[in-house]
Amino acid sequence: MKLVKKPLLFFFGLAVVLVVISLFLPSSVHVERMLAIPAPPEKVFDQINTLKNWEKWSPWHQLDPNMKLQYDGAPSGIGTKYSWQSKQRNVGNGTLTITKSVPHSTIETAMHFDDGDGIGRFKLEKIRDTTQVTWSMDSDMGKNPIAKYVGLFMDKMVGPDFEKGLNNLKMVCDGK
Numbered sequence: 001m002k003l004v005k006k007p008l009l010f011f012f013g014l015a016v017v018l019v020v021i022s023l024f025l026p027s028s029v030h031v032e033r034m035l036a037i038p039a040p041p042e043k044v045f046d047q048i049n050t051l052k053n054w055e056k057w058s059p060w061h062q063l064d065p066n067m068k069l070q071y072d073g074a075p076s077g078i079g080t081k082y083s084w085q086s087k088q089r090n091v092g093n094g095t096l097t098i099t100k101s102v103p104h105s106t107i108e109t110a111m112h113f114d115d116g117d118g119i120g121r122f123k124l125e126k127i128r129d130t131t132q133v134t135w136s137m138d139s140d141m142g143k144n145p146i147a148k149y150v151g152l153f154m155d156k157m158v159g160p161d162f163e164k165g166l167n168n169l170k171m172v173c174d175g176k
Contacts, residue, residue: 032134
C-alpha cells in the first residue's frame with residue numbers, strides 16, 4: 001500500500017503545483033512575423049483579401065492538399081469566409097472570416113478552431129519598392145491551465161508556419 005500511496009501523493013502534489021503556477025501564466029498569446037515583399041501593396045493585398053488565393057500560399061494548404069474547403073460570401077473583403085476540414089492533426093478544422101479590410105493596408109480575420117479562437121491581422125506598409133507585410137495572431141487561452149501552458153509554446157509552434165506562408169506569398173507576388 002505504501003508503494004502505491006507515495007507515487008500518488010507525489011503526482012497529486014505535482015498537479016496542484018502546476019495548476020497554481022498556471023494561475024500566474026498569461027492567458028493571451030501573440031505571434032508575429034514580418035517580411036518585405038518586392039511587390040506593390042495592391043498586389044499583396046489582393047492575394048490576402050481574396051481567400052481563394054490562400055490556396056497558393058498558405059502553409060496549411062500545403063500541409064494537407066486534400067483538406068475540404070468551403071467558401072461563403074463575396075469573393076473578397078469583409079464577410080468573406082472559408083471553412084476547412086482536415087484529417088491532419090496540425091491543420092484541424094475551423095473557419096476564417098475577414099472582419100476588416102482597408103485597401104492596401106490592413107486585413108483582419110476572425111478564426112475559429114476546434115480548440116479555440118483567434119484574431120489574425122495582416123498589416124501592409126509600402127517601404128521604397130517593397131511592401132512590408134506583418135502577419136500576426138492574437139488568441140486568448142482562457143483559464144484552462146493546460147491551454148495556458150500550450151500558450152507558452154505558441155510562438156514556436158505557429159511562428160514557423162507564418163514565416164513559410166510569408167515566403168510563399170512573396171513567391172506568388174513575385175511571380176516565381
